[in-house]
Amino acid sequence: MFPKSPTKRALSSPTAMRNAKKPRLAAAAMAGARDVLGEGRWKAWPAPSQNLKAARVFMKECAELRLPTIIVPDKDADGLSSGLILYRTLRGLGLPPELIHVHFLAKGANVFSTSERARLEGLAKSIGGDSGMDDTPGEVRVIFVDQGSRGSPPLLQPILKEGRIIVQTMVIDHHQSDDFPEASQVLTACKSPPICTSSLLTYLMCYPLERTIPESCAWLALLGIFGDLGPNEINFGDVEGDWPVSEEMLRLRDTIKVVKKKALSDAVSLLNAPRRTPAFNVWSAWDVLLGADGPSMVTESSELRNLRSRINEEVERCSRAAPQFSKDGRVALLRIDSQYQVHPVVAIRWASRLKGKDLKMIMVVNPSHHPDPNLVSFSCRIPANLRKLPETAQPDLQRLLKEYGAKVDDGFLARVGGDYARGHKQATGGIIPGVEFELLVSQGMDVSTKAFSRFGEASVDGQKKIKDFFSKG
Incomplete structure (x- = not known):
């Protein structure tokens, strides 16, 4: 199933973002070089620098080689926002929407299950075209984001053709783990404290790749942060705090002032609603998010509001x-x-x-x-x-x-x-x-x-x- 093509409005910088103040870079300068990501104290934050560079190469190759790319995001606010940052970055890099496929796991499944492996292998074959080998797809890229990490066999078999890997996978995650799937390129924040969310990791990885990403995706990074850490976990811009004071983080702070904490928190609860219902229709959350240029557009969804109301009643009963x-x-x-x-x-x-x-x-x-x-x-x-x-x-x-x-x-x-x-x-x-x-x-x-x-x-x-x-x- 293809996701809906993003509207011009969704791919451009949101109106509210254009009115935001530029990050206060003077504050970053006052904090010293330690608050420049990739240098000093933050050399390995939000993840090891060599892994960030490799992930950016992976993304650019998807677009430059016009490879069918499957994004497999988790179903919560952090996963959904991370998936959309990847989607918008690939579109901004020039990958046509018909080559970008979003895949959601079945209810109760995870990326390590046999059933999901079969579903993904089927999708890879259907979109990869003819590689000239029996039952072998053409070259396909797959990005797993916020799905959890553990040691496992390859999430998808890295089929070889003339010495070239046909199916390449990348894992973007922040969950605690010492082991990861075989044959996957890994970008993880779990060993780089303070551990950031998948959305923040994805945003900082994509930040320099395409000129519209810093502004158009800042609110998406915040959605995942609010979803996993809550509205008060990161004190953006605090030079005495645990988090960096950098251009990227100051931009997020200024974005909060525009879109407001309440709107972000409300959007998180609404986006989380579909996955909590027995129907498990995660696509409804994705479709709303895909057409939004800010959290207020998410909170306007009557469908998500109705689902959240039903969940709230169930929470009250079970509590x-x-x-x-x-x-x-x-x-x-x-x-x-x-x-x-x-x-x-x-x-x-x-x-x-x-x-x-x-x-x-x-x-x-x-x-x-x-x-x-x-x-x-x-x-x-x-x-x-x-x-x-x-x-x-x-x-x-x-x-x-x-x-x-x-x-x-x-x-x-x-x-x-x-x-x-x-x-x-x-x-x-x-x-x-x-x-x-x-x-x-x-x-x-x-x-x-x-x-x-x-x-x-x-x-x-x-x-x-x-x-x-x-x-x-």
Whole structure:
């Protein structure tokens, strides 16, 4: 399926952007050379410089060689905005829209699954034309963005013809990982703190490639930032802060002043709505975003607003679940039952309210979201009060989950594989067999009636005891 061709309005600099002030480069100069990306302290930020250069060559070759290119973005606001930055950059570099294909994964699938590999191989063959080899496509490029990273066989087989690779893949990501798919060019931010979102990484990679990108895609970079980190995580332009003060980052700061935080936050929640519904029609979010020149055009979508309203009702229903606690008091477990993907939202909601002496992780499990009834989906977040700690002092939930998994038996971690404890240290989750999850709960974390005494120790909003919170309705 081809995405709609972008309108002239969408590809040009947005009207609001033309009225924005130019980045205050004097502030960058005051901060010193360390705030010039690619130099000094920021030599390897937002990713290693050699990988950024290689990614830019990959993008330019797609356009210069007029290669059919498949963009495979994740379905959330960060993935969608990253995908559109790539799309607009390729168009700006001269690649015709009929050669750019956007592919969304099926519900419950990931890029490492056999079913998605088959779908992508079929798409590559259909768009690659005749290479002169039996069942072999012509040269095709594939860009996976914000899909998570792990060691794996090639995401697509890098078929060779006369010594030349026919199918080449690039992974753009920011999720924590020490291993990556074989035969893929990788651009990752996960080893370059402060770790940026996929949208910011993509924006900074594309920034020098085409003259319209800095202004036309600044708000898209912000969408992903707001979607993954929230509106207050990055204090743009703070020379005393953890983030760089550079031309690129100052441009984003000035863009926020024009498009406004509320509009960005509203657009994020609307774009996230389709993927959370049972229908999983991510194309509806993409189509709205593709035709928008700013967040206000996203917030005007009646379709997305209706979907968000239905999701909000489901979140309210599922948030009434009462938590159980692990014997050591480090985990609060909530069980919900919904075909909607609301377990991450419920986890975030409870993480913002629940506090406990030893509490490290809010875990929400949902057995009804995944199409396979034998699998359960779960999301984990750290309590919001612990986010005030330095990043090195915050709980590492991925490590905590692996610790509990190792207590089940020696084979647990091998059985659940790469779909367990994926994502980020402070925001993780997974999809594993229900029988394995119950072993984790009972044997790994020891969540049982014996641990229910912890229920009386936790508080909601740091004031009301949780037992009173539920007993009084």
